Amino acid sequence: MNFEKIGMQVPNILLPKKGTDMQRWAVIACDQYTSDKGYWQRLTQQTAGHISTLNLVFPEAYLDDADTEERIAAINQTMQSYLADGSLEEQPPGFILVDRKTTAVESRKGLIVALDLEQYDYTEGAQSLIRSTEGTILDRLPPRIKVRRNAPIELPHIMVLIDDPQRTVIEPLFEEQLETAYDFELLENGGHLKGYRIDQPEHIEQIVTALEKLADPVAYHEKYKVDGEVMLYAMGDGNHSFATAKAIWEKLKQEADDPDQVMSHPARYALVELVNVHDSGLEFEAIHRVLFNVNCVHLQQQMKTFFAARKTPLDLTLCSDYQEAQALAKGSTGVHVFPVILGGQFGVCRVEKPEYTLTVATLQTFLDHYLEENPSARIDYIHGEKAVTDLGRKTGCVGFYLPAISKHDLFKTIVLDGALPRKTFSLGEADEKRFYLECRKIC
Template sequence: MSNSNKVLSQLGVHIPKIMLPNKETDFTSWAVVACDQYTSERDYWKSVEEFTSGKPSTLSIIFPEVYLEDGDSESRISQINENMKKYIDEKVINELDNCFILVDRKTSHSQSRKGLMLALDLECYDYTKGSNTLIRATEGTVIERLPPRIKIRQNAPIELPHIMVLIDDPDKTVIEPLFEKSANLEKLYDFELMMNGGHIKGYKICDEADISSIADALSKLAQKDNFSKKYNIGCDKDILLFAVGDGNHSLASAKGHWENVKATLTSEEQQNHPARYALVELVNVHDDGLVFEPIHRVLFNVNSEDLINQFNSFYSNNSCDEKCTCENAKPNSVHTFHYITSAGKGSITINNPKSNLEVGTLQTFLDSYMKEHPEVKIDYIHGDDVVTKLGTQPGNMGIYLPPMNKTDLFKTVILDGALPRKTFSMGEAEEKRFYLECRKIR
């Protein structure tokens, strides 16, 4: 093992053997947006199905979450595994030598969002509350959401990532310098993404000098002194190098699957088993093309008038007033929520909230309310226009949330732990990572 590989291994990074479609494949039909997008818009997925008909596509090897409650999960998962095996056997997808892939994504909202495809060691990752590992979740993980996702993975021969993991690299030392030499790199793909997804290019990174520069730059970000100075914190805080931005539950499912596999292996077998690693795209939180968008809420089968009354009542009973001395109180501050229903628009104001972020105030109430009203369903929506469209339908209610400052993310997670779930989105729905690269996990 080279010195660079040793350094990367200590930082939880693995140089994977990535699989890509063969040159005859229509890449535009192959690449499909993340399965957790457009979860209330069946028309979107119907259009994807029509667009990819008769062609190799990741649509046939993923489980769009819009279909999760259709009652045919067993047969869908079985077919997914068969399709994966077929694509491998028929060499629709083929394995590259160990390498990273440098990614340049253009969307309708950004000229360029830069990323680096690599694999992360799940032994260095913990999604549970209060974790202090090198790789951490940025939002709360809903444990109940993991079993069906782990089930999809347990017999799958390959993984397809829509996971995006962030680094806090203000000086742009890890990913950005590689683009200065992109003209001399082997281009692996260059094509238009379907359904207004933009354009994507990928370059092979396998030269030892480039691998070494990545290892050195990541190593500096992980140095204790640099870490403490950056966040103005004491040396007792454990280093957070990688923060999961998108695909938190997918990475948590990969972790759950690995723990199941790990229990069947000897210590020696565990060292290099492919399920120990997960393929992700690494993105610098300071990348100009990365924008944090709010994730709104849409409620279905809800009595909006009752919800508004209960919202106000919940915080009149539970919020801190001016005299409150609890540590989390934010006296004299307010959280205002704008909503829309079939009857029109309105707003709700909560005085002296306990949560720093509006999403914390809202989600705490919604979790409580939905326990008492199991008939109410919720979806997490990107884009004001979709909230307006869905929220104005009878029996529905859309609630809009403000964005958060992306530069505050790492320090907030370090000091306060994971944020409330569905706090932010890295771009609009069509800007999400598309399934493209694969990797064997068996």
């Protein structure tokens, strides 16, 4: 069943066969713990001898290893095997209602659906029904495209947000009598996950009707006080995975012999988890930055020169520890202030008369310039202050601590200003991310 008005399809979800050890089946998103191979090595040990989504994804911690092609081939072969030997079983058309408990929140609610890639556009200034919340880093797509290009199935860590302050779409479903699809503890401090089947016509109709009301143009224009096309969905986590699915879909259309027939191809849709931005269990966390292979003295000089040239002077105050840096960074207005750690030394950067609304935009503009001028340097986007501190203490490393944005301002900001700077926010810390579980055929 397809609902073009709201860009949604009722999918045939694949779940592991009965009797599967679900704790070892589900693993965290591939773009987490990118500088911590030890985490992924532990997962390998914990899932050994079991069917697992770990065998179906490419952890980005290994992207620079020499065995990339072999790893991708093994992933695709394992996908074929799981389909052929019955490890994955196709469910009747329907959604999965998700209830996730983490170490930080008692409950975060979501709904697994398939969204129409025809109604998604990640380019700047897009007016599509589904939009990016952050800038898409195009050079992050090729490795993901290689994995998905020959993949017979998809499995998402994508979380897509809806702006539903009255809680009309997802939350009422928890009042219904629903069949449990799974219920288990997650690995590596991931919390607990419970899923319910949504396959009854009345429940599907209830969801569609609520989404159609959110997408009503009159109500939308009144809500945001703007003209232009309706934005119903905003990318939360997994923007680059969704953009990868879009790139593959566009290529399929270009190569199709019959343009009309290809429009019914399963790769037109991508499986995601919808989450209400107003869910009390949804937390926005900052995404910090760490630079590697840098000369800290040279970096400081470059920062001062860069911001002085833009008439937004930067001042760096050294501190004895992170707590002092945090204290100095609080309470400033009209300036952008962010703590740093340079080769083990804490400090606070203060940028006067900033050009941008968000602190992350001020910093990222400099980092983009610095990385272009210094190709030997490398950047990573880090969840959690402790990880930034641990990495920033190492020789040749610099960590930047950034503030979180308000989730209640997200939709209006995207509608009015367009996509935010890349890696502006995160939906929780690393161990709160969506775990791979549900799958779907895409060929």
